[in-house]
Amino acid sequence: xxxxxxxxxxxxxxxxxxxxxxxxxxxxxxxxxxxxxxxxxxxxxxxxxxxxxxxxxxxxxxxxxxxxxxxxxxxxxxxxxxxxxxxxx
Amino acid sequence: xxxxxxxxxxxxxxxxxxxxxxxxxxxxxxxxxxxxxxxxxxxxxxxxxxxxxxxxxxxxxxxxxxxxxxxxxxxxxxxxxxxxxxxxxxxxxxxxxxxxxxxxxxxxxxxxxxxxxxxxxxxxxxxxxxxxxxxxxxxxxxxxxxxxxxxxxxxxxxxxxxxxxxxxxxxxxxxxxxxxxxxxxxxxxxxxxxxxxxxxxxxxxxxxxxxxxxxxxxxxxxxxxxxxxxxxxxxxxxxxxxxxxxxxxxxxxxxxxxxxxxxxxxxxxxxxxxxxxxxxxxxxxxxxxxxxxxxxxxxxxxxxxxxxxxxxxxxxxxxxxxxxxxxxxxxxxxxxxxxxxxxxxxxxxxxxxxxxxxxxxxxxxxxxxxxxxxxxxxxxxxxxxxxxxxxxxxxxxxxxxxxxxxxxxxxxxxxxxxxxxxxxxxxxxxxxxxxxxxxxxxxxxxxxxxxxxxxxxxxxxxxxxxxxxxxxxxxxxxx
Numbered sequence: 001x002x003x004x005x006x007x008x009x010x011x012x013x014x015x016x017x018x019x020x021x022x023x024x025x026x027x028x029x030x031x032x033x034x035x036x037x038x039x040x041x042x043x044x045x046x047x048x049x050x051x052x053x054x055x056x057x058x059x060x061x062x063x064x065x066x067x068x069x070x071x072x073x074x075x076x077x078x079x080x081x082x083x084x085x086x087x088x089x
Numbered sequence: 090x091x092x093x094x095x096x097x098x099x100x101x102x103x104x105x106x107x108x109x110x111x112x113x114x115x116x117x118x119x120x121x122x123x124x125x126x127x128x129x130x131x132x133x134x135x136x137x138x139x140x141x142x143x144x145x146x147x148x149x150x151x152x153x154x155x156x157x158x159x160x161x162x163x164x165x166x167x168x169x170x171x172x173x174x175x176x177x178x179x180x181x182x183x184x185x186x187x188x189x190x191x192x193x194x195x196x197x198x199x200x201x202x203x204x205x206x207x208x209x210x211x212x213x214x215x216x217x218x219x220x221x222x223x224x225x226x227x228x229x230x231x232x233x234x235x236x237x238x239x240x241x242x243x244x245x246x247x248x249x250x251x252x253x254x255x256x257x258x259x260x261x262x263x264x265x266x267x268x269x270x271x272x273x274x275x276x277x278x279x280x281x282x283x284x285x286x287x288x289x290x291x292x293x294x295x296x297x298x299x300x301x302x303x304x305x306x307x308x309x310x311x312x313x314x315x316x317x318x319x320x321x322x323x324x325x326x327x328x329x330x331x332x333x334x335x336x337x338x339x340x341x342x343x344x345x346x347x348x349x350x351x352x353x354x355x356x357x358x359x360x361x362x363x364x365x366x367x368x369x370x371x372x373x374x375x376x377x378x379x380x381x382x383x384x385x386x387x388x389x390x391x392x393x394x395x396x397x398x399x400x401x402x403x404x405x406x407x408x409x410x411x412x413x414x415x416x417x418x419x420x421x422x423x424x425x426x427x428x429x430x431x432x433x434x435x436x437x438x439x440x441x442x443x444x445x446x447x448x449x450x451x452x453x454x455x456x457x458x459x460x461x462x463x464x465x466x467x468x469x470x471x472x473x474x475x476x477x478x479x480x481x482x483x484x485x486x487x488x489x490x491x492x493x494x495x496x497x498x499x500x501x502x503x504x505x506x507x508x509x510x511x512x513x514x515x516x517x518x519x520x521x522x523x524x525x526x527x528x529x530x531x532x533x534x535x536x537x538x539x540x541x542x543x544x545x546x547x548x549x550x551x552x553x554x555x556x557x558x559x560x561x562x563x564x565x566x567x568x
Contacts, residue, residue, distance in 0.1 A: 008041070010034045048076060048084055055079035475504060511535065 014034055021027040052075040060069070475483075480500050484492050518531040536542045541551065552560075 008038060010038065013038060013041075044088055047088075048080065051080040051084060052076045475501065477501065480504065514538065 010031065014029060017029060017034075017037070018027075049071065052071050053069060055078075056069050056071060056075050477497055481492060481497055484497070484500060514535050515527045515531050518534050519525065519527045522528070522531070533542065533548060536548070536551075542548050
């Protein structure tokens with residue numbers, strides 16, 4: 001877990017978020033909220049990877065099971081992107 | 090008519106000519122119908138037919154919606170009440186009407202002041218024509234007034250008799266196919282606005298109204314006019330309509346309840362004894378027994394419906410035995426075992442045993458039992474978010490194509506999901522704001538969340554786009 005949290009620093013996330021806040025109101029964000037958002041983002045990306053993996057596995061099930069599954073950009077785009085966006089909207 | 094107009098300027102001054110022609114016109118325009126009363130009454134133009142059918146449907150609609158009563162209804166009632174005394178056969182009424190309608194017109198024309206000689210002449214001419222039309226018009230005055238009130242009223246009624254439900258349907262289908270659009274835009278609007286209550290909702294609704302005959306209400310919850318207007322408006326209408334049958338019923342039922350307990354305890358014996366005389370005696374005695382022992386309401390309901398024979402009765406009583414007092418049991422057994430004639434007396438004696446105060450509550454509970462039916466209906470209908478007919482109409486209002494049943498089902502589920510999500514979101518927003526009531530702000534937030542409102546598109550622009558201008562904009566607090 002600690003390793004994962006290092007992947008995206010809280011400062012970067014706060015920076016990204018404040019980009020989309022309306023500037024005149026000067027919205028701030030507390031660190032705990034940032035933590036929560038990181039967790040949410042983590043779940044989101046995990047879910048995306050898992051779904052892509054399932055799709056890929058189902059599609060190449062017939063040929064061979066032993067081969068390593070390599071996820072590519074198309075796998076993310078084709079099967080799951082729309083549903084994922086809807087689910088996490 | 091034209092000949093008179095040409096005569097006037099020759100014989101009179103210019104001013105008089107002006108007055109004369111004006112008065113003539115004023116006089117003549119209503120009296121045009123005098124020259125064609127029969128044809129106007131007898132012929133059924135498509136417009137007239139539509140108007141009549143629409144009026145009938147309006148009356149039917151009113152039966153569903155209680156509040157809609159127009160001043161015309163009073164007049165209609167009056168005319169019907171007046172018509173009750175002389176009820177002529179259709180043929181007779183026709184002939185009498187033919188005799189009397191010109192007479193009424195002549196009376197009317199006599200009342201109007203005669204402004205000029207020209208006009209008098211025209212009146213004479215009119216009178217001549219009238220006399221030629223109807224010789225022997227003198228009849229009793231009372232009869233005449235009845236006829237004169239009744240004649241225009243009854244004519245549509247008779248016409249509506251031609252359109253028996255079957256015939257009406259056929260004719261209207263044809264009619265709708267031919268001239269729906271045209272009629273919608275002129276005559277119907279006028280007719281409806283005149284006939285219906287002038288509530289703004291309804292007036293808006295009437296613009297694109299369907300053929301009235303198609304809207305025979307299939308269920309009680311079906312709303313009749315929701316074909317036009319914006320989605321919001323329609324939704325409001327549906328909600329109102331949806332509630333009405335249930336919530337109108339509720340208070341009426343409840344009103345009787347508190348008074349019932351006191352009244353019941355007083356008049357219980359008499360009413361029950363009268364009821365006993367109606368029912369078979371054993372049944373009644375069992376019913377009383379049940380009342381005394383606070384059995385659930387259901388068996389009593391069933392009790393009225395099922396026919397019990399003696400063996401079943403005995404079984405039931407033996408089932409109830411642990412609950413019964415000894416006195417009651419004795420009485421019950423007496424009631425069951427004794428011959429039919431004696432049974433009411435025993436039942437009455439059984440009635441007197443428990444005190445009245447306990448009975449008040451029990452009777453109150455029992456009073457509820459007959460009204461379980463509407464409740465059941467309500468729960469049944471609430472499993473669906475919207476009635477199927479409503480969804481069908483909504484869908485039809487956006488597309489003229491026919492819609493399959495499976496599509497309607499799918500729409501029902503989709504709309505259910507939609508409403509569920511909306512309700513959840515709104516409650517979440519209200520919770521977040523530490524409120525218990527959902528506010529306009531919450532709805533605005535929801536629309537923002539659904540990306541209906543963005544920086545490029547404000548709420549007011551959305552309103553302009555989708556809502557009709559008549560709807561007042563909701564008051565939105567700016568935080």
